[in-house]
Amino acid sequence: MLIDNYAYTNKLRNVHPGEKLAFALITMAIGFIPNLYVHLVIIFIIAVVLVFKAGIPARVFCKLLFLPFSFLFIGILTIVINPITEGDKAVMAFKVFNASVGITQESLRAGGLLFFRTFALISCFYFLSLTTSVVDLMMVLKRFGVPAIFLELMHLIYRFLFVLMETAERIYISQCSRLGYSSLKTSFYSLGMLTSSLFTKAYRDAEMLHVALEARGYDGELNVLEGEYCVSIKNIFLIMVTETMLLLLALNTGGSFR
Amino acid sequence: MSKYILEMKDVDFEYPDGTKALKGISMAIEKRRKIAVVGSNGAGKSTLFLHFNGILRPRRGKVFYKGEEIRYTRSFLTELRKNVGIVFQDPDTQLFAGSVFQEVSFGPMNLNLPLHEVKRRVEEALKSTGTEELKSKPTHFLSYGQKKRVSIADVLAMEPEVIIFDEPTAYLDPKHTEKLLEIFERLHEEGKQVILSTHDVDLAYSWADYVFVMKDGIVVGRGTPGEVFQNDGLLEEADLRRPLLLEVYAALRQKGFLSEKLPRNVNELIEGL
Numbered sequence A: 001m002l003i004d005n006y007a008y009t010n011k012l013r014n015v016h017p018g019e020k021l022a023f024a025l026i027t028m029a030i031g032f033i034p035n036l037y038v039h040l041v042i043i044f045i046i047a048v049v050l051v052f053k054a055g056i057p058a059r060v061f062c063k064l065l066f067l068p069f070s071f072l073f074i075g076i077l078t079i080v081i082n083p084i085t086e087g088d089k090a091v092m093a094f095k096v097f098n099a100s101v102g103i104t105q106e107s108l109r110a111g112g113l114l115f116f117r118t119f120a121l122i123s124c125f126y127f128l129s130l131t132t133s134v135v136d137l138m139m140v141l142k143r144f145g146v147p148a149i150f151l152e153l154m155h156l157i158y159r160f161l162f163v164l165m166e167t168a169e170r171i172y173i174s175q176c177s178r179l180g181y182s183s184l185k186t187s188f189y190s191l192g193m194l195t196s197s198l199f200t201k202a203y204r205d206a207e208m209l210h211v212a213l214e215a216r217g218y219d220g221e222l223n224v225l226e227g228e229y230c231v232s233i234k235n236i237f238l239i240m241v242t243e244t245m246l247l248l249l250a251l252n253t254g255g256s257f258r
Numbered sequence B: 001m002s003k004y005i006l007e008m009k010d011v012d013f014e015y016p017d018g019t020k021a022l023k024g025i026s027m028a029i030e031k032r033r034k035i036a037v038v039g040s041n042g043a044g045k046s047t048l049f050l051h052f053n054g055i056l057r058p059r060r061g062k063v064f065y066k067g068e069e070i071r072y073t074r075s076f077l078t079e080l081r082k083n084v085g086i087v088f089q090d091p092d093t094q095l096f097a098g099s100v101f102q103e104v105s106f107g108p109m110n111l112n113l114p115l116h117e118v119k120r121r122v123e124e125a126l127k128s129t130g131t132e133e134l135k136s137k138p139t140h141f142l143s144y145g146q147k148k149r150v151s152i153a154d155v156l157a158m159e160p161e162v163i164i165f166d167e168p169t170a171y172l173d174p175k176h177t178e179k180l181l182e183i184f185e186r187l188h189e190e191g192k193q194v195i196l197s198t199h200d201v202d203l204a205y206s207w208a209d210y211v212f213v214m215k216d217g218i219v220v221g222r223g224t225p226g227e228v229f230q231n232d233g234l235l236e237e238a239d240l241r242r243p244l245l246l247e248v249y250a251a252l253r254q255k256g257f258l259s260e261k262l263p264r265n266v267n268e269l270i271e272g273l
């Protein structure tokens, strides 16, 4: 299940990438407002758009959303649990050696808010990566005047990521089928071989690619034809309405967590 | 004007690790001839081809394009590569772009053509290689045969005068092999020069006008397909086998079923019966 697959097959793939990028970025910006309702609504909107508009299976989106869960949980713990002093009203407290640590109402609030904000921002990010291919994204970034060198690097890194992944997989399968991972000792050996040959191979591939590009008249600039998209007034209108509603919600419910 | 489109004189080439891949190659390729280069693995076919558009530089000897010696300056090479295109043996070394459409547009974009012309060429190249449906797919999700076809479209879209195909039919299914042969035929009719390397002696025999046989960095034989593929000593030396058609022809002739005329394809063989 490669996320990248969906970027090319989802039902929103023919929507102008600029619109999708704008939606993701503006929603992300609003998501920074510390307001629980805003966070929840953002997650909801993105889930609905992804599942019903883009046709991404709900299962996939949920799985992706929970991918950073354990990492996030540990991060939140360090915010929720703090050293406390005599005057604090602790919800829960315990002693570690001579210091007392615990959870206060404020820390719980801050932790909870951070938790949902992270999910809201992550879902914006997933929206972009599930509906927009790197190729399209680069086209928009180019229009925004991002220097060509960055975009070309992005282009090549993107391609080589897959070449590297494919090569690693192929080497791994070939090692497995010859019992390369049957015991701990052979596993270490095989893994070492895999890593070292992967990098020498990647280096060689990069060199060969340069040769092949030169054969087609490469002169230091990767010029390719851009895809054609129509700007949709309806989509822009919908995006504006959604963002305005989110902003209004943020203003009316105040900036805090209740 | 020289009557040869590409020429090589006493070319030696050595890879950085000391492998002597070409040892004194001399060959001249006449205009408008269908050329096949055959030879076993490691014979030096791919290395030879990389000399024709100046990617590799001979250690000794000279390469000529239309009678003019190749100079290894930036401007000369750019001009040369507009005219001599190579479809690489391994498509993975050639494909770099995110989508097939972009991939194929790269070459024509480098020719500084107007955008609508680039688009026209890309569409046409995609159509003739049967890769239109793959247009917006990323290159890394293609099967090997599909990648091969895209890499062919890559070079077709540049419309060079000479197209060199390194093992074009490897990985292709029979239907697409057939289609590729049609492309070769069309290119030939348009006056383009097609040069290919292959392990498929049957293909080389029935398609080519002129065949070069390579072995260990040397051209060990050359001539019309009829001459080359009936020379058993040469075939053995180059680790090749006789085309099936010629085997059958020889057997049938021995039994007195066939006339003198050498058949180039199955139809001609049946006609002769």
Ligand SMILES: Nc1ncnc2c1ncn2[C@@H]1O[C@H](COP(=O)(O)OP(=O)(O)OP(=O)(O)O)[C@@H](O)[C@H]1O
Binding pocket: B015, B016, B017, B019, B020, B021, B039, B040, B041, B042, B043, B044, B045, B046, B047, B048, B089
């Ligand atoms: N990059 C390289 N570095 C060192 N040696 C190389 C390199 N590429 C090829 N060779 C060597 O040069 C010789 C000729 O290789 P080449 O790839 O030209 O053969 P080929 O005729 O194309 O073979 P095949 O039919 O397998 O494609 C071989 O002995 C090969 O091992």
Ligand SMILES: [Mg+2]
Binding pocket: B045, B046, B047, B089, B166
């Ligand atoms: Mg080769």
